[in-house]
Every structure is written in C-alpha cells, then in structure tokens.
Amino acid sequence: MLEKQRNAFMYLPVYVAAIAIYLLAGILQPRFLTWNNNVNLFTRIVPLLFAGIAQTFVLLTGGIDLSVGSIIGLTNVIAASLPFPDTGMNLLLWATVPLLVGAAIGLSNGVIISRWGFPPFIVTFATSTIWTGVALFIMDVPGGEISISIYRTITGKLFGVIPVPLLIIIGFVAFAHMILRHTVFGRSIYAIGGNKQVAKESGINVSRIEMFSYMSSGMFAALGGMYLSAIMISGDPLVGDPYVMNSIAIAVIGGVALIGGRGGVQGLIGAAYIFYLIDNLLNLLGVSTFYQYVAKGLVIILALTLTSREQGFSMKRGLLSVGRKAKANLQ
Amino acid sequence: MQLPKPTLTDILKQQKVLILLFCVVIAMLMIGELLAPGFSSFQHIQTILRTASFVGLAAIGQTLVILTGGIDLTIASLITLGQIFGCLFVNTSDANLWWAILLILLIGGVFGLISGLGVSYLKISPLVMTLAVSSLVNGVTLISIEGAPRGRASPLLERMGAGSVAGMPSMVWIWLLLSAIVILFLRKTIVGRQIYHIGTNSTASRYSGIRTAQIRTMVYVLSAMCSVFTGILLAGNTARPFLGIGKEYTMWSITAVVIGGTSMAGGSGGYLGSALGAIIIIMLEGLLTVINIPEAGRKIANGLIILIMIMIYYRQNRKR
Numbered sequence: 001m002l003e004k005q006r007n008a009f010m011y012l013p014v015y016v017a018a019i020a021i022y023l024l025a026g027i028l029q030p031r032f033l034t035w036n037n038n039v040n041l042f043t044r045i046v047p048l049l050f051a052g053i054a055q056t057f058v059l060l061t062g063g064i065d066l067s068v069g070s071i072i073g074l075t076n077v078i079a080a081s082l083p084f085p086d087t088g089m090n091l092l093l094w095a096t097v098p099l100l101v102g103a104a105i106g107l108s109n110g111v112i113i114s115r116w117g118f119p120p121f122i123v124t125f126a127t128s129t130i131w132t133g134v135a136l137f138i139m140d141v142p143g144g145e146i147s148i149s150i151y152r153t154i155t156g157k158l159f160g161v162i163p164v165p166l167l168i169i170i171g172f173v174a175f176a177h178m179i180l181r182h183t184v185f186g187r188s189i190y191a192i193g194g195n196k197q198v199a200k201e202s203g204i205n206v207s208r209i210e211m212f213s214y215m216s217s218g219m220f221a222a223l224g225g226m227y228l229s230a231i232m233i234s235g236d237p238l239v240g241d242p243y244v245m246n247s248i249a250i251a252v253i254g255g256v257a258l259i260g261g262r263g264g265v266q267g268l269i270g271a272a273y274i275f276y277l278i279d280n281l282l283n284l285l286g287v288s289t290f291y292q293y294v295a296k297g298l299v300i301i302l303a304l305t306l307t308s309r310e311q312g313f314s315m316k317r318g319l320l321s322v323g324r325k326a327k328a329n330l331q
Numbered sequence: 332m333q334l335p336k337p338t339l340t341d342i343l344k345q346q347k348v349l350i351l352l353f354c355v356v357i358a359m360l361m362i363g364e365l366l367a368p369g370f371s372s373f374q375h376i377q378t379i380l381r382t383a384s385f386v387g388l389a390a391i392g393q394t395l396v397i398l399t400g401g402i403d404l405t406i407a408s409l410i411t412l413g414q415i416f417g418c419l420f421v422n423t424s425d426a427n428l429w430w431a432i433l434l435i436l437l438i439g440g441v442f443g444l445i446s447g448l449g450v451s452y453l454k455i456s457p458l459v460m461t462l463a464v465s466s467l468v469n470g471v472t473l474i475s476i477e478g479a480p481r482g483r484a485s486p487l488l489e490r491m492g493a494g495s496v497a498g499m500p501s502m503v504w505i506w507l508l509l510s511a512i513v514i515l516f517l518r519k520t521i522v523g524r525q526i527y528h529i530g531t532n533s534t535a536s537r538y539s540g541i542r543t544a545q546i547r548t549m550v551y552v553l554s555a556m557c558s559v560f561t562g563i564l565l566a567g568n569t570a571r572p573f574l575g576i577g578k579e580y581t582m583w584s585i586t587a588v589v590i591g592g593t594s595m596a597g598g599s600g601g602y603l604g605s606a607l608g609a610i611i612i613i614m615l616e617g618l619l620t621v622i623n624i625p626e627a628g629r630k631i632a633n634g635l636i637i638l639i640m641i642m643i644y645y646r647q648n649r650k651r
Contacts, residue, residue: 064458118641121402121458122585122595126637129582133630140627245462258456290478293470300463301445304455 010255010263014270021277028284042165043155043231045272047072049169050224051247052254052268053176054217059251060180061213062193062260063120067109067128068221068247071102072240074135075225080144080235091150098222105131106218110211128244135237142236146229154230169269172223176265179216189213193260249296250275253303275299348592352607359614367621377500379613381493384506385568386583387609388561390591391513392554393584394605398517399550400530400597401450401457406558406584408468409439410577413562415472418482418572425487435559442468443555447548461551472574480572492567502564506606513602522546530597583612586633589640612636 026033051068058065075098082094109127113120157163180186188209191199200206224243229235252258253274254267278299279292363370389406396403413435420431442464449460484492491501517523528536529543537543558580565576589595590611591604612633619629 064456066458112638116642116645118645119595122589122637122641125582125585126634126641129634129637130631131634133627133632133634136625136627136630140625245466248459248462252459258459288474288477290470290473293466293473295470297463297466297470300459300466301449301455304449304459304463305453 011267011270014254014267014274018270018273018277021274021281025277025281025284028281032280032284039163039165041273041276042163042169045269045276046165046168047224047228047231047243048246048250048272048276049173049268050220050227051243052250052272053172053265054220054224055247055251056176056254056256056263056265056268057180057189057213057217057220058120059248059256059258060189060193060260060263061210062196063113063210063214064124064248064258065109065214065217066121066124066244067105067131068217069240069242069244070128070131070135071105071218071221072225072228072243073237074105074131074138074240075099075102075222076229076239077135077139077144077235077237079226079229080146081138094147094150095226098226099219102218102220102222102225103215104218106215106221107211109218110214113214114207114210132237132240139235139237142234142239144229144235146233146235148233150230151233154227168227172220173265173269176220180264185209185212190261193257193262195261245296245300246275249300249303252300252307255307257307258304349603349607352590352592352604352611356607356610356614359611359618363614363618363621366618370617370621377495377503379610379617380506381500381502381568383610383613384500384502385561385565386580386587386612387506387606388509388564389558389580389584390587390605390609391509391602392557393588394591394593394600394602395513395517395526395550396457396554397585397588397593397595398526398530398597398600399547400533401547401550402461402585402595403446403551403554404458404461404581405442405446405465405468405555407577407579407581408465408472409442409555409558410562410565410580411575412468412472413439413559414566414569414576415476415480415562415572415574416559417488417563417566418480418484419476420482421485421488421566422482423485425485428485428488432560432563435563436556439555439559440552443552444548446555447551450551451544451547476572480574482572484566484570488563488567489570490567492564492569502568505564510602510606517601522549526550527598530594530599532598582633583609586612586637589637589644592644594644595641 022032031037051072054068054071055065078101079094079098082097105127109120109124112118112123112127154164154168158167178186180189188199188204191202191204192206192209196206221240221243225240228239232239250268250271251263254263254265254271256263256267275296278295279289282292282295283289360371360376369375389410393403393406416435416438417431420434421427445467446457446461446464449455449464450457491505494501496504517526525536525541525546528539528541529546533543558577561580562577566572569576587608588600588605590608591600591602591606593600593604615632615636616629619632624632
C-alpha cells in the first residue's frame with residue numbers, strides 16, 4: 001500500500017507541470033482551451049507516446065534503444081508503400097506487416113544484445129543506421145500514400161463523440177501498464193532492471209525477457225510509425241529521427257529511471273504533454289522556433305538532474321551492498 | 332589480486348590489431364584499383380587522406396571519451412556549430428581568423444563542460460546527457476545565425492582546409508601533428524594513463540586517488556574542442572557555411588573508434604587504431620560510391636561494420 005501511495009505521488013509533479021503549462025498556454029491564447037484544439041493535441045501526442053512506451057520497455061530492463069527512431073521511419077515507409085484497398089480484411093493485413101517488421105527488428109536487437117552480451121547503445125546505434133538505410137532504399141524521398149479511410153478512422157470520432165486518438169492514448173497506455181505491472185513478463189522486466197544478478201539467481205530467464213522487451217519496444221515503435229503514416233497520409237524515411245531523443249526525454253520526464261527497474265508508463269502522458277506543449281507555448285510567446293531546441297535540451301537536462309539524485313542514492317546503496325558481500329566473503 | 336595493468340602482451344595485441352587494420356587498408360586500395368583504375372593513384376590517396384583527416388580529428392575526442400567508458404553524441408552538432416561560426420566570424424578576413432578560432436574553441440569548450448559536469452558530477456548517463464546537449468548546440472547555432480548561414484572562410488583558412496603544403500594536403504599535416512600529440516598524451520603522460528584507469532575501473536581509480544570527476548569532465552571538454560576545431564577546418568574546406576554539414580560525423584567517429592579496436596566499455600585501445608579506422612571508413616565510402624551504391628547502401632554498410640567489428644573484438648576479449 002505504501003509503495004502504491006509513493007508511486008502515485010511520484011507521478012504527481014509531472015501532471016501538475018503539464019496542467020500548469022497547458023493553462024499558461026490557455027491564458028495566452030484562449031483558443032487553446034477549445035475542445036477542437038484538444039482533439040488536435042491528442043492526435044499530435046500519440047506518436048510521441050508510442051515512442052515513449054517503446055523506450056520505457058527497454059529502459060526498465062536497464063538498456064537503451066537508439067533504434068526507436070529508425071523503426072518508426074522504416075515502418076512508416078512500409079505502411080505507406082503497401083497497396084491494400086479498402087476492405088476490413090485488408091486493413092488488418094495492412095496493420096500486420098509493419099507490426100511484424102517492428103517485432104522482427106526489436107527481436108534481432110534483443111538477440112544480439114542479450115545472447116552475445118554486447119552493450120545495448122552501440123548495437124542499437126548500429127542497427128538504427130542499418131534500418132534507416134533500408135528505409136531510404138524503399139523510399140528515398142517522402143512519398144507513397146495511405147488509404148484515406150484509414151486517416152478518417154484514426155482521426156475520427158467513435159459514435160461521433162469520443163475522439164479516436166484519445167481512445168488510442170488511454171487504451172495503449174493502459175495496455176502497456178497492464179503488461180508491465182500485472183504479467184509475469186512485466187514483473188520480470190522490473191526484476192532485471194532492479195538487479196540482473198538477483199533476477200538470474202531467482203530463476204528468471206534474463207536473456208529471454210530482455211529479448212522480448214526489445215521486441216515489445218519494436219512493436220510499439222512500429223505502431224508509432226503506422227500512426228504517423230496514417231495522419232500524414234504518406235511516408236517519410238527520416239520521420240523517426242527526432243523520436244530517438246524525444247522518446248528518451250519523455251521517459252525520463254515521466255519518471256523512468258535510466259538505470260532501470262523504476263518508473264512506468266503512468267507518467268508518459270503528462271511528459272508527452274509537457275514536451276509537446278513547450279513548442280506551442282514558445283510559438284504563442286512569439287519566440288523563434290530555433291529556441292525550441294534549446295528549451296527541449298534544457299528540459300531534458302533539468303529532468304535528468306532532478307532524477308539523478310535518486311540514482312545517486314541507489315548507487316550508494318549498491319556499493320554498500322557490494323561492500324557487505326565482500327566483508328561476508330572474507331569472514 | 333591482479334591489477335589491470337598494460338603488459339607486454341597487451342601491447343603486442345594492440346600491435347596485432349594495428350597490423351591487421353593496415354592490411355585492410357592495403358587490401359581496400361587493391362580492390363579499389365581493380366574496380367576503378369586510378370583509385371590507388373597518389374592523387375586519389377591524397378584526397379582520401381584529406382577527407383579522412385576531418386573524421387580523424389573528430390575521432391580524437393571520441394576516442395578519449397570512449398576510453399573513459401563514455402560516449403559523445405554532440406560531435407555532429409558541434410562540427411556544424413564550428414563550421415557555421417567559422418564562416419560567420421572569419422568572414423573572408425585572415426585578421427579575424429585567430430580570435431575566431433579562440434572564441435569558437437571557447438564556445439565548444441563551454442558545451443563540453445556542460446556535458447562533462449552532467450556526466451561526472453550529476454552521474455547522468457553520457458549517452459542521454461550528450462544527446463540533450465546536442466539539442467542545445469543545434470539551438471544555439473540556429474539562433475545565432477537566425478536560420479540563414481552567412482559569411483565565408485578566409486584565404487588562409489581555405490589553404491588550411493583545402494590547400495597543400497610540401498606536396499601533401501595541409502589537413503594531413505595538421506592531422507599528423509595532432510595525432511602525434513594525442514598519442515604521446517595517452518601513452519606518456521600521467522593524465523593519459525589515468526584516462527585508461529578510469530575506463531577500466533572507475534571506482535577503483537577513485538579510491539586510488541585519481542581525480543576521476545575532473546578528468547572525466549576534461550575529456551568531454553577536449554572532445555568538444557576537437558569537434559569545433561574540425562568544424563572550423565571544414566569551413567576552410569567548403570569555404571561557405573552549410574547547415575547540417577556535420578550530420579554524419581557522430582556515426583563516423585564512433586565507427587572509426589570501434590574499427591580501431593578501442594573497447595566500448597573503456598579502458599583499452601588507443602588513437603592510432605581510430606586514425607586507421609577513419610581512413611578505412613572514407614575508403615569504404617569511396618569504394619561504395621565507385622560501384623554506384625546510393626547513400627542508403629552506404630548507411631547500411633556503416634551499421635554492419637560496427638556490428639561486425641564489435642562481434643570480432645568482443646569474441647577476442649571473451650577468449651582472453
């Protein structure tokens with residue numbers, strides 16, 4: 001119970017900050033508070049959120065996935081190149097192909113990292129270069145097309161009232177949360193991120209769980225890529241580039257510890273709002289768009305600084321436990 | 332308990348890697364000559380070396396950072412900053428060149444200091460810290476030129492970046508000089524040796540009295556200065572400012588270091604390997620261009636090389 005209460009408080013600052021920024025934007029530009037603008041916001045935030053969920057799955061194991069952006073780019077061009085006409089069955093096929101590609105890429109990352117024990121950042125850095133290259137092979141300039149009915153479905157409203165993007169946001173965050181907190185797979189991810197050695201000794205198949213967490217990451221990134229192609233009604237091989245940094249950024253702002261084992265997807269919606277609203281706020285204030293890079297960099301560094309104190313403590317605890325073990329061995 | 336200390340066998344192993352890399356360079360020259368006669372001509376080798384020197388200079392900083400067990404993703408953005416600011420400040424006048432170089436090195440150093448302080452004192456992961464700082468750098472570059480690059484390199488700077496001295500491109504001389512300095516620094520100075528110790532075991536080196544935090548910070552500052560300096564020289568090479576000129580250099584510098592046999596975990600390797608790595612990358616780009624492979628294919632090749640090289644080196648380490 002205490003643990004749960006602490007978790008709830010952990011995510012409070014993110015949402016308070018998100019609401020504060022939203023209200024500030026609303027004061028500067030009252031149109032910001034209209035329902036239409038909010039629906040627009042939901043639509044814009046979905047890809048960021050998918051990238052964030054993808055990154056969270058890997059960060060929680062203590063790894064990092066620099067290939068999120070390239071998977072988004074590749075699945076985006078694949079989705080835009082598939083020639084499926086508008087029937088229900090074909091829609092399903094259309095959605096399956098990029099998803100499988102994402103899963104396969106994630107799985108291959110996971111195999112290389114967990115089976116052979118290579119550092120995640122250099123492996124995913126290399127594979128991200130490879131898959132960006134493949135995306136450029138498929139489509140060297142932005143183009144392709146998506147059936148307009150997919151666009152209408154995804155940006156439309158369910159029963160004419162509830163916007164579909166909002167359903168996607170709530171649905172997928174809840175889905176990811178359920179996987180992470182209420183399945184054996186999810187609990188194992190936290191265990192590995194907390195302490196790999198202990199997880200191994202308590203009978204968790206570490207390399208398999210790591211493999212599947214990279215695979216899940218690939219699938220969520222693929223969802224992001226497909227969603228982007230649907231709202232752009234076309235494909236762009238380099239569309240994923242900013243999502244490498246942005247996915248890490250919103251995971252960090254959303255309270256996921258970079259050393260793994262702590263945090264979750266609960267904070268991601270607030271973090272995505274903060275990250276996206278900064279741009280809008282600066283626009284409303286009449287600041288040149290170039291300042292957005294600086295603002296984003298500063299926000300990430302600020303979030304890292306605030307969370308690193310906690311990591312410092314856990315590092316200290318880790319050292320103490322190592323010391324105790326060494327002492328016990330000596331005696 | 333055995334202390335990790337460079338022994339004669341380690342040094343021999345290092346030489347083995349270098350000999351191997353040298354053979355690769357020769358083999359690539361021969362393959363190139365077969366595919367396109369003239370590939371191994373003295374003139375083309377000069378061109379290869381000049382292009383490789385820019386990658387090589389950027390790889391100096393990356394090597395130092397990776398030796399401490401970190402990574403620097405700010406290189407691309409800092410090279411762009413150096414190139415853009417170089418053209419902006421110098422603006423066709425040789426008189427401006429020296430203070431422009433000093434000022435740009437200072438600006439680069441400040442960004443390096445931010446990364447370094449974050450990594451060593453706030454214990455932020457180097458990957459994420461440098462990613463965030465590169466966003467800052469991009470912002471600062473764009474803000475100061477308001478999105479429209481202007482200015483032009485001066486005659487002297489153009490001679491440095493594109494001209495020749497004593498039968499060799501002047502860039503090659505600059506590269507040789509800086510390579511010699513960094514190799515001596517890593518092998519002969521106390522701080523250079525301490526960089527290896529930090530990469531091997533950060534905690535142990537702190538307890539043995541090495542000022543790990545300061546040295547780690549310094550390494551990021553040096554890397555940032557290398558990057559902006561490369562950028563300034565690139566300004567001399569292209570004469571005009573281009574946004575995004577540094578785009579590929581983060582990847583190239585990391586690939587060069589990986590090819591050169593420096594361990595990604597830090598603590599072993601050296602600059603000579605990275606320098607050969609830089610030459611190999613540029614020759615590979617040339618070879619792939621000769622056989623009409625588009626940019627997409629070159630990207631794939633680059634990624635595959637990183638993967639293959641870490642497989643080779645990690646297997647070797649495991650056997651040991």
